[in-house]
Amino acid sequence: MSTTATDHRWLMQYNIVNLVNQCRRLIRAEFDANLSLTDPELRHKLAHYAGRTRSQGMQRLYGEIRLALIELEGPDELITPEPTLPVRFYRGQPVEMNDERKKGKESTRNEPGTGKTLMYRGRAVVQH
Numbered sequence: 001m002s003t004t005a006t007d008h009r010w011l012m013q014y015n016i017v018n019l020v021n022q023c024r025r026l027i028r029a030e031f032d033a034n035l036s037l038t039d040p041e042l043r044h045k046l047a048h049y050a051g052r053t054r055s056q057g058m059q060r061l062y063g064e065i066r067l068a069l070i071e072l073e074g075p076d077e078l079i080t081p082e083p084t085l086p087v088r089f090y091r092g093q094p095v096e097m098n099d100e101r102k103k104g105k106e107s108t109r110n111e112p113g114t115g116k117t118l119m120y121r122g123r124a125v126v127q128h
Contacts, residue, residue, distance in 0.1 A: 010069055011037060019065045020046070026058045 010016055017037070024035050027049045035045055050062035088095045116127045 010043075010072055013068065013072060016065060016068050016072075019061050019068070023050070023058060023061050023065065026053070026055055026061070030055060030058070 011020070020037070020042075023046055027033055027035060027046075030053060031049060033049070035042060039045065046062060046065065050059060053059060118125050118127055
């Protein structure tokens with residue numbers, strides 16, 4: 001019970017709650033995700049969305065929250081954002097390039113006699 005009280009102690013500060021509510025609005029607008037103030041994982045979710053956002057305002061707000069938390073509780077462990085793979089685009093649309101497709105391309109190059117079937121002007125063409 002005492003750990004829950006210390007975990008939510010930071011939400012008793014008016015200035016921090018004000019910043020968190022501003023972050024929640026920005027997260028709702030950008031990611032269409034609703035965060036609850038009563039969620040025990042609220043700090044981790046804020047860090048997650050702050051790491052993924054493209055909004056400088058959101059990053060600035062999260063930085064202010066972190067500074068206020070450091071002043072209140074002292075320094076804590078760094079929460080690093082999840083590593084993301086670069087997204088490739090083709091004609092403005094994101095294209096997924098997973099490991100299976102990469103392996104499949106390499107295997108067709110190494111095996112003689114097998115090729116990739118392509119459609120060209122209505123005809124099936126085998127590419128070696």
